[in-house]
Amino acid sequence: MTEKQVILVAEDDPGLNRLISFKLQKEGYQVISVFDGKEALNAALNENISAITLDIMMPFLDGIQVLKRVRPVKPDLPVVVLSVKSRENDLYQALELGANAYMTKPFQPEQLVEKLKQVLGSN
Amino acid sequence: MDAMLRKEISHLSIVFNQIKDGVYITDPDRRILFWNKAAEEITGYSQKEVLGKKCADNLLVHTDLAGNKLCSTDLCPLHKAISFEKSTTEPLVVKALHKNGNRVMVEVSLAPLYSASGELIGGIEIFRDASEKIEFEEQKARFFSSLSHELKTPLANMQGYLKLLLAGDAGEINDLQEEFLTTIFKEEQKLGRYIEELLDMGRFEGTDYSYQRNLLDLTDLLESLADSFSAEAVNKGLDFSSSIEPDLALFGDRERLSQAFSNLIGNAIKYTEQGSVSLKAVFSEAEDEIVITVKDSGIGIPEEDQKAIFAMFYRVEDKDVRSKGGTGVGLYIAERVIGRHGGRIELESNPGKGTTFTVYLPGFIKAPSNRSI
Numbered sequence: 001m002t003e004k005q006v007i008l009v010a011e012d013d014p015g016l017n018r019l020i021s022f023k024l025q026k027e028g029y030q031v032i033s034v035f036d037g038k039e040a041l042n043a044a045l046n047e048n049i050s051a052i053t054l055d056i057m058m059p060f061l062d063g064i065q066v067l068k069r070v071r072p073v074k075p076d077l078p079v080v081v082l083s084v085k086s087r088e089n090d091l092y093q094a095l096e097l098g099a100n101a102y103m104t105k106p107f108q109p110e111q112l113v114e115k116l117k118q119v120l121g122s123n
Numbered sequence: 124m125d126a127m128l129r130k131e132i133s134h135l136s137i138v139f140n141q142i143k144d145g146v147y148i149t150d151p152d153r154r155i156l157f158w159n160k161a162a163e164e165i166t167g168y169s170q171k172e173v174l175g176k177k178c179a180d181n182l183l184v185h186t187d188l189a190g191n192k193l194c195s196t197d198l199c200p201l202h203k204a205i206s207f208e209k210s211t212t213e214p215l216v217v218k219a220l221h222k223n224g225n226r227v228m229v230e231v232s233l234a235p236l237y238s239a240s241g242e243l244i245g246g247i248e249i250f251r252d253a254s255e256k257i258e259f260e261e262q263k264a265r266f267f268s269s270l271s272h273e274l275k276t277p278l279a280n281m282q283g284y285l286k287l288l289l290a291g292d293a294g295e296i297n298d299l300q301e302e303f304l305t306t307i308f309k310e311e312q313k314l315g316r317y318i319e320e321l322l323d324m325g326r327f328e329g330t331d332y333s334y335q336r337n338l339l340d341l342t343d344l345l346e347s348l349a350d351s352f353s354a355e356a357v358n359k360g361l362d363f364s365s366s367i368e369p370d371l372a373l374f375g376d377r378e379r380l381s382q383a384f385s386n387l388i389g390n391a392i393k394y395t396e397q398g399s400v401s402l403k404a405v406f407s408e409a410e411d412e413i414v415i416t417v418k419d420s421g422i423g424i425p426e427e428d429q430k431a432i433f434a435m436f437y438r439v440e441d442k443d444v445r446s447k448g449g450t451g452v453g454l455y456i457a458e459r460v461i462g463r464h465g466g467r468i469e470l471e472s473n474p475g476k477g478t479t480f481t482v483y484l485p486g487f488i489k490a491p492s493n494r495s496i
Contacts, residue, residue, distance in 0.1 A: 015280040019287075027291055084272045104281030105272070109288070 004030040005050035007116065010040035010066070011082065012058045012065045016105075020053060023109035024116075037061025044070045044077070051078040053112060054099070056090045059060055064093055078119035080112065125150055128236065128244045138333030145229070145250045146461065151243060152421055153201055165229065178248070179476050183219040187230075193217065200233050200344075205246040210234035212465065216468045228253045251256050271322045278315050285311065305375050323382065323454040334376045334463055341371040341413060341486060344381055347402050352388045352400075358390060362399035368406055370385050373486030375464045382461035386453035387417045387480050395421030396479070412466075413486040416479055423474035432470070433458040 005097035007029045014035065021031040024038055034040045034048060038060040044052055045105040052070075070077065078101075081094040085104040094102060099118040103112055132148055136157065138395050139146045149155050175241040176182060178194070178201055185193040186198075193199050200215055214230040221227050221370060230249040238244045283306045287293055289301065296304065349365035356363035391400045398420030407414050424432055434455050445478035459470050466484035 013276060015277065015278070017279055022287065022292075023283075026287075053246045092424075106275050108281050109280070110286075 002031055004028060005120065006032060006048065007031045008040065008043050008047065008049045008052040008054075009033045010035075010037070010043075010058065010063070011055040012036055013055075019109055020112060025112060027113055037063065037066050041066045041069055043075060049077070051080070051116055053080045053082060053103075054114065056083040056087065056094065062089060064090060064097065067094055067097045067099060080115050080119060082107075082112075087102075090094075125156070125244075127238050128156060135326060137378070143251070146247065147173075147178070148245055149201065149205075151176060151205055153205065153246065155198075156245065160319050161252070164412065165221075165227065165250065181415050185314040186195055186218045188218065190218075195468075200250055201246050202235035204248075205235050205243070208235045208243060213463070220251075221438075226492045228257050230256075240273060261368075264326045267322055269302060271318075274318050275315070276320070281311055282308065282315075297453060301347065301424075314483040320452050334379065336350060337377065338372060339377045339380070340374055340489070341373055341380075341404070342367050342369055343378060345371075345384065345402065345415070347379065348388060349402050352385075352392060352402075354391075356392050357398050359395075360397065361392065361395055363401070364399065365402040367402070367404045367441075368488075370489040371404055371486060372489040373413065373464070373484060376460075378413060379460045384415070384417075384482075386457045387482070390453055391417050391419035391421065391478070391480075395477070406486070410483070411487075415482040415483045415484065417475065417482075418479040420477040423476055424470075424472040425474050426471070429472060433468070 002015075004090065008015055009021050009024065009031055009050075011020060012035050017033050017035060018054065021033045024031050027078070029050075032043050032049065034043050035058075037058040040052070040063075041061055042048070044066065051102060054063045054066060058066075070079075075098070079094075079099045079110050081091060081102045082105060083090050083098045083102065085095075089105075091102045091104070101115050103115055127148065128403040136159070139157070139159040139194070140161075142159070145165045147155055147162050148159070148161040153197070155173050155177060158168070158173050163169050163392050173182060178199075182193070183194070187193060187198075191198070197203075197366060200211065200217070202209060211233050214232045216228060216230050217488065218226050219229050230253040231248055233246060233248050236244055236245045236247055253309050273346065285304055288296065289308065345365070345367045349363075353363040361465040388400070388402060400417070400419045400421075402415070402417055404413060404415040406412075458468050461482055461484065464484055467482070469481045470478060470479070472478040
C-alpha cells in the first residue's frame with residue numbers, strides 16, 4: 001500500500017471529532033485533529049493533507065473564514081463542510097466558496113467516510 | 124338600516140370601551156360607525172378621526188405577513204366577512220399601520236352583523252396587538268432550533284461510539300457486553316425518537332403566523348407519504364393500500380400537512396398488529412372539500428378515550444398501548460395543523476376492530492390547464 005492519505009478533521013465538538021478521527025483511522029487514513037478555526041487554517045496551509053472535513057461553527061475562525069483563506073492557496077484540496085441543517089445558508093455559502101461536499105449534522109461517521117471517499121475519488 | 128345599527132352601538136359602547144381588544148363596527152359598505160378606546164390605543168387614531176371613513180381608506184393599510192396589501196382588494200378580511208357573510212373561525216394575523224408610522228402585528232377576528240330580523244347591517248372587527256406574542260413565538264422557535272441541535276448532537280455521537288464498540292472496532296467484546304451495548308443502543312434510539320417528537324411539537328405549536336399558504340399538490344404529497352409508509356407497513360406484515368384522486372390541491376403549508384398526515388398514517392401502522400392500513404383521498408363535490416381517510420384494522424381506541432385523544436401528551440391508558448412508546452403529541456399536532464388549514468378530523472373506532480380517521484380539508488381539483496406536465 002502506498003503512503004496513507006492525511007485527512008484534516010476540524011471539529012470543535014470533542015466527542016464528534018474523536019469519533020470521526022477514529023473512524024477514519026480505521027478506514028486507513030492518517031488523521032490530524034484540530035478543534036478550532038485557527039488551528040484548522042494553520043494545519044490546512046502548512047500540512048501536506050489530502051482532504052479536510054471542516055465544521056462551520058467553530059471558535060476563533062469559522063469554517064467559512066477558513067475556506068475563504070485556504071481556497072486561493074489550495075484550489076484543488078477536497079473539502080467536506082459540516083453543519084446543522086438549520087444553518088443551510090452557511091452550507092450554500094461554503095459550496096459557493098468552493099467546498100466539494102457537505103454533511104448536515106447529525107450524521108453517522110460512516111456517511112462522512114462515504115462522502116470523503118467520493119470527493120477524494122473525484123479528485 | 125344605519126339607524127338601527129347606531130342604536131345598537133350606543134347601547135353597547137359602554138361595554139366595548141371597557142374591553143382591551145380593539146373593536147370597530149362598520150356598515151355594509153365598511154364605513155366606520157364605531158371605534159372603541161382600545162382601537163384608539165392600538166392604532167393611534169381617535170374615534171373622531173376615523174368615524175365615517177371607510178376602513179379601506181388606507182387608514183390602517185392592512186397587509187398580510189408577506190406584505191401583500193389587503194385593503195381595497197377582495198382579500199380585505201372585513202370585505203370577505205361581510206360579502207360572504209362568514210365569520211372568521213380562527214383569528215388572522217395581519218400587519219396594520221399605526222398612526223405614528225410603525226407597523227404593528229394584529230390578530231383580527233371578523234364577523235358580519237345582523238339585525239334582529241336577520242338583515243345584514245354591517246360588520247365587526249375585533250383586533251388585538253399581537254407583536255409581543257409573535258416576538259415570543261419567534262424566540263420560542265429559535266430556542267427549539269438550538270435545543271434541537273444541542274440534544275441531537277450528543278445523541279448522534281453516542282450512537283456513533285456504540286456502533287464502533289458493537290462492530291468490534293475498539294477491540295473484541297463478549298456476548299454479555301454485546302447484549303448490554305445493544306440495549307443501550309436501542310434505548311438511545313428511543314430517546315432520539317422522543318426528542319424528535321417533542322421538537323416537532325415545539326416547531327408546530329403556536330407558530331401559527333408562520334404558516335405558509337402556498338398552492339400545493341395534495342395528491343403528490345399523499346402519494347409520496349404512501350410510498351414511504353407502505354414499506355414500513357409491509358415490513359410489519361400488514362397490507363397497505365392507497366387510493367388517491369389525481370389533481371387534489373389546496374392552499375397550505377406542505378411541511379406541516381406532511382407532518383400531520385405522517386402522524387396519522389404512522390399511528391395507524393403502529394397500532395395495527397395484523398390486517399391492513401389504507402389511505403384514501405377524494406374530492407367531495409357536494410361539500411366542496413377534500414376528504415382523506417386513514418383506516419386501520421388495529422387495536423382501536425376505547426370510546427371513553429376518543430374525545431381526549433387529540434389532547435397534547437394524551438396516551439390511551441392501556442398496558443399494551445403504552446408499550447408502543449411515544450409521547451402523545453402526534454394526533455395533537457395533526458389536529459392543530461388540519462385546524463389551521465380550516466379543516467377538521469373525525470374519528471370512528473371499534474376497540475379490537477380498528478380505527479378510521481377522516482380528515483376534511485377545504486380544497487379543490489386543479490383545473491386541467493394547471494396540471495403539471
